[in-house]
Amino acid sequence: MSYQIIMTDGDMCDELDLHGYTSHEARLELDRFIHDAQARGTPLVHIVVGKGTNSPDGEAVIPNVVRAYLNEHGLSYREASFLHGGSGTLEVTP
Numbered sequence: 001m002s003y004q005i006i007m008t009d010g011d012m013c014d015e016l017d018l019h020g021y022t023s024h025e026a027r028l029e030l031d032r033f034i035h036d037a038q039a040r041g042t043p044l045v046h047i048v049v050g051k052g053t054n055s056p057d058g059e060a061v062i063p064n065v066v067r068a069y070l071n072e073h074g075l076s077y078r079e080a081s082f083l084h085g086g087s088g089t090l091e092v093t094p
Contacts, residue, residue, distance in 0.1 A: 015046040023065045030069055037094040046080060047090045066090060 016033045018026045030047065037045050052060025070077050070092060080089035 013044055013046055014042055015048060017048040018062050018066070019048065019050050021062065023061050026062050026065050027069060030066060034075070034094050042094055045092050045094055046084060047092055048085055049088060049090060051088045
């Protein structure tokens with residue numbers, strides 16, 4: 001599910017929340033989301049990956065899937081500020 005959030009500076013930012021997705025579903029949705037953002041010329045997006053605290057084995061899966069995808073596609077990213085999700089959210093330049 002994607003939606004827009006209002007940043008602290010008043011700008012809008014597209015966000016994709018991947019909570020509850022399997023690794024395969026997350027990768028497909030991420031690919032669609034990133035391509036849409038690139039087509040619109042969006043300068044920054046947020047991807048909520050979570051921290052893995054609710055994973056059955058306690059291992060964070062989605063953050064690793066997303067980081068691998070971003071690295072494979074040469075996209076710049078960093079952890080969001082605490083106000084925007086901290087280590088559970090990545091800020092990406094599509």
